[in-house]
Amino acid sequence: MLDFGSKAALSKIFSMTCEPPPHRPRDPAAPAPAWVLLEPQAYLADVRNATTAEAFSSAGHTVQVSVCVSDPLDVSYLCVHCPGVPEANCGRPSIVCSEKDFLVLSVLFMPALRGREYFVYKAGPVPSLRLLPGPYPRVLTSSDLGLLPRDDGDHFVLAVLCYLPAPWDFALHVFSSRTWAWSRKVPQVEVSSNVRAQMPSIQAYKVIQFGEGTLGWVDLWRGILFCNVLDEMPVARFITLPKVMAGNMDNAKSSAWPLRNVAYRNGMIKFVEIEKHERPDVDKRLDDDLDTLYESHCLMNPKEIGWRAMTWYKMTSWDHWSKGYMAYDKEISVDYPSHSKLLPDLTLGDNYVRELTLKDLLASHPVLSLSCDCDDIVYLLCKSKFCNIKTWMIAVDLKKKMLVDLAPFSLKGYFTSAHPSGLSKYLNITPAMEGSSGGH
Template sequence: MPLPPSRSMVLSPISFRLPIPMDPYVAGGTTRHSGRPDWVLLHKSARISGHRNSTISGCHTMEGHPIEVSFWLVDPPGVSYFSVHCPGLNKDFHDEPYIICAEAALVLFSVAFVPVPGRRSIQHFVYRAGPGAPALELIPDPDKIRRGDRFGLLPCGDSEHYALVFLNRKFAYNKPCRFDLHIFSSATQAWSSKVPSSCLSEDDQALLLNHGTCKSVMVGDGSLGWVDLFSGILLLCDVFGECPVVRYITLPASRTRQTDERGLPYFASEYCCNVSCRDDGAIKFVEIEFDDPDRRNRGNQGWRAIIWDRTVTSDGWSQRFRVDAANISVDPSYSDLLPELWNGKTGEPELKRLIFYTPTLSKHDDDLLYMMSKVNKEDDKAWVITVDMKREAVEAIAPYSTKGRQLTSWHCPCTFPKYIDPTTSGEVMLSLLSLRYLLVNYMCSLHYGQY
């Protein structure tokens, strides 16, 4: 039987207003639901809010304005959130702050302000959960780096320092692709540049022309991969070495980009997959194979979840799991939480009755798969479902509000909570920032004649 529901506090999913904490309860599951989780499914978009907790840390923007961040954490399959607050500037956000990547104790996010003269419109910040008290740092943004999504994070061993990596591609007609590597060191607080060598075949070069990065992953201790879920992984090996090397790893054949009758690439309609990496450097890939991919958004059809893995040096992918939805057992008690699972004809709950979106693999357990689902695609409410692939059983279900949110890239699996030291958490920082917040509000009120 499932465990009792968890009652943990997270923010309302509606941004640009002061959120009211609410209870998302997690039905079932064998994972613990007390204290701080070891890893989380972090929603990529921030909430603009002055709410704070002990994860808080702050610094200043490029123009010297205070900025602070807090994280609101629950065990998966519950969805965690983060909030950003800039006293006096909260109406100046052009869009919600957004997670770019997260590795170990580190989280990189960008903040987009409304463009005004004298202010950098997009600024990048790194939150470090440990060692020591949480810290937030503004990343200097040299002009030679073009805006893009090819950022990655690499921790420097067990120290508090890290490297922020940006890989720039240069294309020239009828010439191989060239790369420039830019590295920011938290130890030196400076950027440096390298020119990596290339181990790309002609086929790799062709794939790279249409490579669109959707996420970055740390592969082992010193390598980074930029993932295109339609084709492969652009891999940068030995970042800290004298001569880093660029390689390309194609995804399993079922994910190869297709071409139409005119020879133009197109995106296969059965797109529903994801990539992650284990701490030992093994790369994991999950895909959902639907009976009728053209009507995937309607639900009520069969599907299979397939998990592959490989290393950087292996010849190809090995299939670890292949589980049919029809064989995944669902405890009848889940139908109390989600009645639409129930099939009146068979007298049993069935997963195939739901619509499924982007899958996610656990950061700690290779057997667990997390899937976002809906009853109807128009619903504002969704459900994150944990499937134990080894046991072929649903382990837990958690509700999630999708109002105003896209489900193609909704989350970022993060392990930073386990690095937060409760003895050096942000309680003191929280008190200082609260005092500063009151002073800033008071000064603003004097300026606008409210006192």
């Protein structure tokens, strides 16, 4: 799978001067995409367009936020500019959460300038940006903070899950845009004795919205803790995720992002896992079946590593998961006529070129589509087995076992999975202004 643990990779990820990637202009006649793949970290750059909004930090500094939209497979991203604040005093901003037309953004000012602050961006014909008031219950991250837009379209609720010392004890800190203040609740946790015995606690990776006031904190290795955060006395329950696939057992103590993901849409929870596995050698014969041994039989053959993707789904009311679809890399068909321009040649040496196929790629960081008509499509970040500098984003239909789309992808400044977001539906995208720069 892809390796993001090197010092070189981390230096790019957390570089404060990391510049935005090239932004391809969209078709002026095309409608805004129904959803986008949103990069979890923003860039420090002075970019102005029809999505730009401004607010003041607690110290009185201007914070300017703009959205640069691209259709999937390209990744959309935010640009943040703080005029008058040296880049050395402003860490790279990050997206905490996004639901419908709201987005929460974290901006890190160095300690002398009040530290980390949070802003709420609202998309629309006239976009807005507001500073969230403190004191914050903790450092707010995408693994802890959930966002609930209210039915009137103007208000929202934020909920932060805080871990208490005792196992399976939590506190909820809830922010309401109506009162513009924080409150605290302690949910009653109803978790079975079997779950408590096998899982001392959970460590959330992301928060998903179930609707009707319910948020779910997702531990991608274990399960989902969910409750209605609008209730005066919330009751938290737990949904276990499918068991870790055999080929991923050795990775169960590391980050789950490269291997697993969860999404919720239209009353259904969808789960996907990518497993790296050793392909069986169909030509291999046991030595006791041979009468003669040649040198090739006496040497160890190199292992051929492949991968497969599998989905599961369930309604929140079900007591079980139902299997969706599974596809091995070598099973995924490629429509060569339509993808001839997308499938690049893979160079193995100075004078040796071979055609790229999916079995020549290692896949990771699965993302489930948000489109209603694309239930079985999974987006994957891929790396060539033979060329470390080449990476791609691909879309695979697991039901049909076919490649839907493929595009070269740069890992510069990139760390975790891109998050699917419906923010693009609400943005005022003016093609003539999209991505225009005001200078660095």
